[in-house]
Amino acid sequence: MAMSKPGTQDAGQHYLVCNTEGCQSNCQFYCKACLKVMCELCRDEHLKNPDNKKHKVVPYRQRRLHLPKENCKNHPTRNIDMHCDDCNIPLCSQCCTMEDHLRHKLVDLETIYYENCAECQGKIRQIYQYFIPTSEELRQETKADTTEIKKIMDDIRTSMKAEGKRLKKLVEKVILQKIVGINDVEKSITAMLQNQGKIYEDYISYLKDVVEEFSGYLSSTQLLGNPMISTMSGHLTINSIPQTTKPFPPVFTPGQFSEEDVSKLLGTVNASKYKQDNRAIKPMETLKPTDQMKQDEKKSDVKQTLSLSSFVTKVKEYTGVRNAYHISLGKSGSGWVSDDDGNLVQTDLQGNALQKIKTSSEGTGYHTVTQDMDLMYADRKKHVIKRITMDNKVTEFIKTGDWEPLSIHSSKTNGDILVGMKKDNVARVTRYNKTGREIQGIQRDNKDQKLYSNPHYITENINGDICTSDISADAVVVVNKSGHHRFSYSGQHSRFLPWGICTDVVGHIIVCEGFFGNRAVHILDEDGGFLRFLLKEQDNTFPYSVCIDDGNNLHVGTYLTNKVTVFKYLQ
Structure with missing residues (x-):
């Protein structure tokens, strides 16, 4: 996605309301210090405040920040408009053609x-x-x-x-x-x-x-x-x-x-x-x-007190759903677990089934619990995201059109809904706000190459990064909040098939690998660096799903069993 320039007004927006609380007048001015638009009357009141005496208020049309123009010392007729990352110096376009900067990384x-x-x-x-x-x-x-x-x-x-x-x-x-x-x-x-x-x-x-x-x-x-x-x-x-x-x-x-x-x-x-x-x-x-x-802010206070433990301790396990492909936990002490046959079961932490829903989805991270403790899940056949409230009221919350929704995650920071989806041979991640309005589409990197093939699990990290398990790309694909590709993780062996994925309060990325003999849970740092394996080839099980509860414990669902096991891995 192309980055929008600071201060640009949406096309077709002819009337912008003053940002002062209670004022509905048309804005005419812009405060560069507060980054607020205001009408003439509110501007005068704003500048009367002694705390704002150094604020610079300009007409709204002059609010944009422009790159200062400066001539190149080596080529005085050219303006400096490029930056060489290797040399860490600004250049003009003619400097970029010189031998000193050939094959260097040049950025606008x-x-x-x-x-x-x-x-x-x-x-x-x-x-x-x-x-x-x-x-x-x-x-x-x-x-x-x-x-x-x-x-x-x-x-x-x-x-x-x-x-x-x-x-x-x-x-x-x-x-x-x-x-x-x-x-x-x-x-x-x-x-x-x-x-x-x-x-x-x-x-x-x-x-x-x-x-x-x-x-x-x-x-x-x-x-x-x-x-x-x-x-x-x-x-x-x-x-x-x-x-x-x-x-x-x-x-x-x-x-x-x-x-x-x-x-x-x-x-x-x-x-x-x-x-x-x-x-x-x-x-x-x-x-x-x-x-x-x-x-959006990282929970730095938690980072300073929690780290990976030298030992992984089994806290408990609960049963009830065979082949737990995905787990969504809320704050009420219960969670939702789905299998490979479209069954979505709400259980308590003892494994007792509270209710069961038959869906058209299977084998992906197709459900999530919102900040309001509502359940959202993707109906792959009807191409809709359904919402079930605490009083069991069912609504079709989002319609995805021609796109088949595969995976879904509700942001814990702002309530945005992230959906991994595909259409024919094309895949993307779409962000919706809490009202269901589409606000972002992520499909290609800055080299116009496709980012996703089959994003069947998705989550969000504490720094705003969007992390997806892409089963067809054999990688975990991570983009930042703006949709720019940060890195892809391809495992520690020749073949890597990522399944369930989640993040924790420290910013770790936790992903399952259940096939090709590895059968492990990988832990990465938030920049994609491999830290360690958890539960590697434990009990000959195939870890398929992971989720973190409010106590920072890791819930792991496995294939070919009806168990979800809870581990303590942070200290």
């Missing part, structure tokens, strides 16, 4: 520029849509904690004074000492919270500086030395949101009155012995996608 500079612009704009969106609002929420939380701590300390003071009244003059003498201690505790906690508030204020200020820096990349008119024409990995780094601890309020312990030990009678106020909890920072994937921004 405008393509690199637009891709980096899009990445830079995405980072700016993240700052405005996630980092700043999240940091502000945390700052406000510290204020609320300060108020709460003050209230708790006031309650403790009141309790202590009530005790003191009963002990008259002797109590009054001791209670003054206790009040001093309480004030010290409050002062210490308040100082800590104020310091945390200052940390987030400084971080928000830093984020605004980063926005200014990234905006500078976008508005630069220089080409040489401009990071927008080369890799941006070292320039688009955003420091993580600072982690602070949430205070645990002190607890007042009432004492028993006696003249011998007034201090004990009045009780004690101690700082909490409990471990202070880190403040909850909402993950980026909780952001709702908008027309201009859809966030």
